[in-house]
Amino acid sequence: xxxxxxxxxxxxxxxxxxxxxxxxxxxxxxxxxxxxxxxxxxxxxxxxxxxxxxxxxxxxxxxxxxxxxxxxxxxxxxxxxxxxxxxxxxxxxxxxxxxxxxxxxxxxxxxxxxxxxxxxxxxxxxxxxxxxxxxxxxxxxxxxxxxxxxxxxxxxxxxxxxxxxxxxxxxxxxxxxxxxxxxxxxxxxxxxxxxxxxxxxxxxxxxxxxxxxxxxxxxxxxxxxxxxxxxxxxxxxxxxxxxxxxxxxxxxxxxxxxxxxxxxxxxxxxxxxxxxxxxxxxxxxxxxxxxxxxxxxxxxxxxxxxxxxxxxxxxxxxxxxxx
Amino acid sequence: xxxxxxxxxxxxxxxxxxxxxxxxxxxxxxxxxxxxxxxxxxxxxxxxxxxxxxxxxxxxxxxxxxxxxxxxxxxxxxxxxxxxxxxxxxxxxxxxxxxxxxxxxxxxxxxxxxxxxxxxxxxxxxxxxxxxxxxxxxxxxxxxxxxxxxxxxxxxxxxxxxxxxxxxxxxxxxxxxxxxxxxxxxxxxxxxxxxxxxxxxxxxxxxxxxxxxxxxxxxxxxxxxxxxxxxxxxxxxxxxxxxxxxxxxxxxxxxxxxxxxxxxxxxxxxxxxxxxxxxxxxxxxxxxxxxxxxxxxxxxxxxxxxxxxxxxxxxxxxxxxxxxxxxxxxxxxxxxxxxxxxxxxxxxxxxxxxxxxxxxxxxxxxxxxxxxxxxxxxxxxxxxxxxxxxxxxxxxxxxxxxxxxxxxxxxxxxxxxxxxxxxxxxxxxxxxxxxxxxxxxxxxxxxxxxxxxxxxxxxxxxxxxxxxxxxxxxxxxxxxxxxxxxxxxxxxxxxxxx
Numbered sequence: 112x113x114x115x116x117x118x119x120x121x122x123x124x125x126x127x128x129x130x131x132x133x134x135x136x137x138x139x140x141x142x143x144x145x146x147x148x149x150x151x152x153x154x155x156x157x158x159x160x161x162x163x164x165x166x167x168x169x170x171x172x173x174x175x176x177x178x179x180x181x182x183x184x185x186x187x188x189x190x191x192x193x194x195x196x197x198x199x200x201x202x203x204x205x206x207x208x209x210x211x212x213x214x215x216x217x218x219x220x221x222x223x224x225x226x227x228x229x230x231x232x233x234x235x236x237x238x239x240x241x242x243x244x245x246x247x248x249x250x251x252x253x254x255x256x257x258x259x260x261x262x263x264x265x266x267x268x269x270x271x272x273x274x275x276x277x278x279x280x281x282x283x284x285x286x287x288x289x290x291x292x293x294x295x296x297x298x299x300x301x302x303x304x305x306x307x308x309x310x311x312x313x314x315x316x317x318x319x320x321x322x323x324x325x326x327x328x329x330x331x332x333x334x335x336x337x338x339x340x341x342x343x344x345x346x347x348x349x350x351x352x353x354x355x356x357x358x359x360x361x362x363x364x365x366x367x368x369x370x371x372x373x374x375x376x377x378x379x380x381x382x383x384x385x386x387x388x389x390x391x392x393x394x395x396x397x398x399x400x401x402x403x404x405x406x407x408x409x410x411x412x413x414x415x416x417x418x419x420x421x422x423x424x425x426x427x428x429x430x431x432x433x434x
Numbered sequence: 435x436x437x438x439x440x441x442x443x444x445x446x447x448x449x450x451x452x453x454x455x456x457x458x459x460x461x462x463x464x465x466x467x468x469x470x471x472x473x474x475x476x477x478x479x480x481x482x483x484x485x486x487x488x489x490x491x492x493x494x495x496x497x498x499x500x501x502x503x504x505x506x507x508x509x510x511x512x513x514x515x516x517x518x519x520x521x522x523x524x525x526x527x528x529x530x531x532x533x534x535x536x537x538x539x540x541x542x543x544x545x546x547x548x549x550x551x552x553x554x555x556x557x558x559x560x561x562x563x564x565x566x567x568x569x570x571x572x573x574x575x576x577x578x579x580x581x582x583x584x585x586x587x588x589x590x591x592x593x594x595x596x597x598x599x600x601x602x603x604x605x606x607x608x609x610x611x612x613x614x615x616x617x618x619x620x621x622x623x624x625x626x627x628x629x630x631x632x633x634x635x636x637x638x639x640x641x642x643x644x645x646x647x648x649x650x651x652x653x654x655x656x657x658x659x660x661x662x663x664x665x666x667x668x669x670x671x672x673x674x675x676x677x678x679x680x681x682x683x684x685x686x687x688x689x690x691x692x693x694x695x696x697x698x699x700x701x702x703x704x705x706x707x708x709x710x711x712x713x714x715x716x717x718x719x720x721x722x723x724x725x726x727x728x729x730x731x732x733x734x735x736x737x738x739x740x741x742x743x744x745x746x747x748x749x750x751x752x753x754x755x756x757x758x759x760x761x762x763x764x765x766x767x768x769x770x771x772x773x774x775x776x777x778x779x780x781x782x783x784x785x786x787x788x789x790x791x792x793x794x795x796x797x798x799x800x801x802x803x804x805x806x807x808x809x810x811x812x813x814x815x816x817x818x819x820x821x822x823x824x825x826x827x828x829x830x831x832x833x834x835x836x837x838x839x840x841x842x843x844x845x846x847x848x849x850x851x852x853x854x855x856x857x858x859x860x861x862x863x864x865x866x867x868x869x870x871x872x873x874x875x876x877x878x879x880x881x882x883x884x885x886x887x888x889x890x891x892x893x894x895x896x897x898x899x900x901x902x903x904x905x906x907x908x909x910x911x912x913x914x915x916x917x918x919x920x921x922x923x924x925x926x927x928x929x930x931x932x
Binding site for chain 2: 300301302303306307309310313314316318319320321322323324381382
């Protein structure tokens with residue numbers, strides 16, 4: 112006991128740089144960027160790059176919450192639906208002349224409650240997260256259509272400071288996304304709540320027996336997923352300037368899930384990094400943008416997202432098997 | 435013994451991984467109708483040898499002759515075709531299918547590609563009967579006891595034409611009665627001419643069962659010969675390379691006050707009116723059937739499950755059932771015998787597992803990696819956890835080291851009372867001695883220790899008192915110096931004490 116402080120802490124550092132686990136992904140991303148800048152003039156233009164970053168910001172916020180949730184062995188398929196409801200409700204509130212702050216606050220609150228309901232169902236009934244949230248996803252998509260009555264509801268320029276505004280040359284949307292990602296990364300690495308997520312995802316029984324309040328943590332995680340869906344909804348509304356049928360929904364959800372999985376977060380829980388998720392989000396965003404610039408039929412874009420996801424999933428597995 | 439041709443003859447087998455030598459120049463032969471025990475500590479090379487015999491790996495050097503012919507390059511499929519079957523430590527049955535389906539897996543009798551269920555069940559029943567195994571073919575594999583699952587797996591391998599059966603610790607986690615069933619099965623396998631490779635850490639068991647013993651240490655064969663030519667002391671010395679002294683220390687008898695009191699505990703199924711009192715600094719063993727009742731005791735005390743009735747007190751204070759947090763706050767620590775499922779998180783690192791409980795008890799909010807290592811370092815030292823890399827995922831450690839991490843995780847958290855369930859489950863003899871010393875220290879520190887063990891030697895080594903449980907009820911209680919080891923075994927097997 113007395114010689115404890117002589118333990119060689121310095122040698123306990125990992126030998127490889129942190130990004131190395133995502134080396135394959137980084138190489139693919141760089142390759143696509145190089146390819147794109149050779150084939151098109153416009154890819155590397157400031158405007159285009161800012162545009163890509165603005166577009167991926169919404170997905171990044173959802174993916175951040177999903178990374179934490181999936182690391183804890185959870186899953187929420189209703190985040191896209193939650194986004195749809197949030198944008199619809201916020202758009203209607205604007206249309207009825209409510210103030211910006213009240214609208215934003217109430218929308219995010221609503222989204223949080225939706226997340227907590229998901230969490231309560233998953234935690235207290237034991238229904239598989241996949242099934243429970245797929246059900247709520249369908250339900251929420253319907254609710255969103257109901258709220259805007261199937262019509263596009265414009266908010267004019269009420270959220271344009273967020274949607275197109277910049278600070279120090281960076282889009283405000285991007286800044287919000289970076290803050291969310293940074294906080295999530297900090298939480299996962301340095302806080303008990305984040306470390307508990309790994310423990311719960313690794314083995315829920317052991318986590319509970321070790322004194323972790325698993326039920327509370329899971330509720331919080333789903334609540335957080337809801338809250339960040341709400342934030343993403345406001346961001347999307349700000350960028351588009353209107354809530355229309357099909358805003359958010361399952362398509363957005365699947366892109367976020369794809370980004371997280373490409374980033375190496377395990378569907379079985381216990382493993383995940385925000386850094387990987389950032390790479391996944393960027394990869395999907397860049398691929399979509401490049402296909403756009405090359406004026407390739409938009410149907411191929413969907414095909415490409417599927418193909419990227421499949422390749423990345425296989426690559427992740429191969430890399431894991433090698434260790 | 436006449437000398438039939440060896441089923442497997444291995445000559446000069448060597449294998450290394452990276453720089454680490456796992457096997458060097460190993461010669462070993464396995465004969466039909468013989469039980470050949472492989473012994474050695476964790477990391478001695480037993481598993482590597484088994485993987486080579488079963489074709490999962492090829493040796494760097496050396497020759498493998500099977501059935502008298504050089505085998506050449508091996509694959510798992512080729513080994514199986516040549517009649518080499520492995521029954522691994524973790525059961526490989528499909529738990530949601532019936533016994534019959536499991537036995538006939540991959541070989542269901544069909545007619546015009548439709549399954550002939552009648553024939554399948556008949557063949558499965560025949561396979562079980564040939565080995566004298568009494569298990570219902572229509573039962574679900576998941577509903578069987580561990581011993582029954584092992585026997586079903588053996589029957590499947592024999593039916594598939596296994597002539598060499600490698601049994602990897604088939605009696606780990608089994609009570610005396612269940613282990614006896616496995617022993618009987620091994621003897622029947624031998625009589626039918628199968629070559630049995632038997633891996634076990636239990637020396638007494640090996641000496642009673644094996645015809646031939648090969649001891650590995652650091653990848654070399656250090657002793658090989660007939661079981662009747664050796665004894666316990668020699669075997670231990672061969673395995674460890676030195677004498678292992680694990681004797682009871684004199685216990686200071688100032689056992690003051692009750693540390694743990696369980697009264698009238700019942701869960702309506704496995705446990706009825708279980709009552710026990712453990713004073714501070716005392717080790718009380720619960721001897722009874724391992725398995726259901728034992729793990730149920732863990733579930734009830736740890737707060738995983740609520741009993742039908744009963745009362746639990748730690749140091750005089752009542753602890754409500756069914757609440758993990760209250761049980762931990764009251765100073766009760768329950769160390770599971772099933773470290774894979776309920777003890778450790780395989781993906782997390784050694785340090786994180788070590789501090790998993792303590793950091794939560796401390797209500798620590800922030801974590802830094804360097805600090806984590808510093809907090810965990812004293813536990814690593816005290817419990818002699820050995821790792822090759824600085825802080826690997828705990829799932830990569832040997833069984834003995836994992837068990838030490840599990841014990842350190844719980845016993846480093848200032849317990850008032852604790853339940854230890856099979857604390858030396860699947861660990862080698864040196865680690866076992868280490869763990870016994872740790873339990874001694876725990877008791878010496880005034881902790882009330884309730885030991886649930888199915889190993890009579892361990893109970894004799896550690897316990898001050900033994901409580902015998904049968905059909906879930908406490909039926910007798912003995913001071914350890916009033917009972918001999920053999921009497922203890924007899925009691926465990928359900929006999930009466932004179």
